[in-house]
Amino acid sequence: MVVIVDEPKARTRRRTFNYVREGCILRHISKYATKLIKEGDNRAWRIFYEVPYRKISSKWIYELGFTNNGGFTASKYRAEELAGGKPKHIIVDREELRQLKIEVRDKTVQRLKREVQETYDPMIREVKEFAGQMGIEVIASERLGDWLRDMNLGLKSNLCFWPEEARAESIKATSKLAYQMWVFMLTHKALGCRGVKKNWLLELGSKYPASVFSDEKNRYWTGWWEPQRISKAPPAYKGRLCNFFKGRVVWKRPDMIFSIGRYETLVDAPEFNILVECKNFEFIEWWENGRILEEELVPYMQLFRPQLFVLASLCEVPEWAKNELEEKGIVVVDKLHIDGERVREFFNLLVSEFGI
Known part of the structure; x- marks a missing residue:
């Protein structure tokens, strides 16, 4: 039968x-x-x-x-x-x-599963510890939220996909967000965060800030997480984004942006102090023969004109690529992971720039 x-x-x-x-x-x-x-x-x-x-x-x-x-x-x-x-x-x-x-038989998925357990699970725990200290809730997309609630079950929500290639894509997508969230937290720490004023809203394309917090100098900071594209500005708007409202605004969302002050939307901010773009895969997977410069990074620079533009990479970036990025005004901090020496480098970079 x-x-x-x-x-x-x-x-x-x-x-x-x-x-x-x-x-x-x-x-x-x-x-x-x-x-x-x-x-x-x-x-x-x-x-x-x-x-x-x-x-x-x-x-x-x-x-x-x-x-x-x-x-x-x-x-x-x-x-x-x-x-x-x-x-x-x-x-x-x-x-x-x-x-x-x-059951997982595909070697790529087995490797990605190990990376989650060895690399991203400690990052998730550190973010949860920080959120507990600040007394906030982290509101995230479904799969990242699964990881935050229970890593054992969260990973199963990735592995339940079929075929194996779909499992790999699901884990990659969630691990990207997990690394991005950890760097988001790291930026708060580096800026001397002493109190977060609202729950973190880590939703892709939200028009609202992801975080508002104060630092040790009693300054407010507003952070956006992959902010929503803006099609038009208020009539009286005279800020940095003016040139991009003359026609249809088209750009990929940067991972995170921070401005000194307390704001509700991007157009409220007179300037953008920090832009951080995160890469958690091997260099060869995202460099694409330099296409990323012209298609993503340079447009971000032209649009937001941040005081500091940081590319945070979990893996090593070749020196020649670092030089090429730095010529465009982008500071590279590679091998940035928990307990790595580059965490201190990341902290020092922000402290020296903003006098924390």
Whole structure:
């Protein structure tokens, strides 16, 4: 007998993935299937797996996935129910899910998983410690929020994707944000942050500041996290962004910007004191033969004209590339990670520039 296991997908964040439990291991249903059928279009589709019943008889099937809002969900049902119609799902509690492991065979995904555990998990813990000291909540995108709440379950929200390439992309996207968040926190510390006035809003493209804080000199600072593109300015606006409101404004969002003072929007700020762009992958993965200079970094410089432009890199940047970047007015701090000597270099750079 053959049973059908289906996985509905949609262009929204809704996704469903089925896993067979083998001891404490969750193995994707495709490993048991003899045939795969895809139906639908680019807006909504379903993948049907034809599975010999004998291969999954008496086993639990775990359905992992995401709601339309991006929330991570987990439920389970008995394989026998597939033969009798629509399975009855049971919600999987967090502790049960923690005890299970999603099978990973792809070497790239295995490497990325180790990097999360060895590099990004300590960064997440440091950010959570800082947030606790400041008495704030960190409001972040779904997958980064999963990592903040529980790294064990958060990583499962990346690994539940299928195929393996999708897992790799999910981990890369979340690790990028995790490094960016850690550098965001590091910038607060380097600027002598002594009190944060609002919860961190680390949402991509938000029109609101991500953070407002005061330093040891009682100055306010406003920080933006990948700020929203602005299509037009108020009629009386005479600030730095004037030239970019003459037509359609098109630019990729910089990772973070800081201005001395307390502001509600980018156009409220008379100047931008610090712009930090973060790179957490190997140099060769983001340099793209120098295209990044003309397509991202130089436009950021022209648009925001920051007093200090820092490129923070987790990995080493070759000296020739550093020189090329510094010729454009961009200061490179590479090998910037927890317990690294470059943390002190990053602190000294901001202290010397802003007299903390």
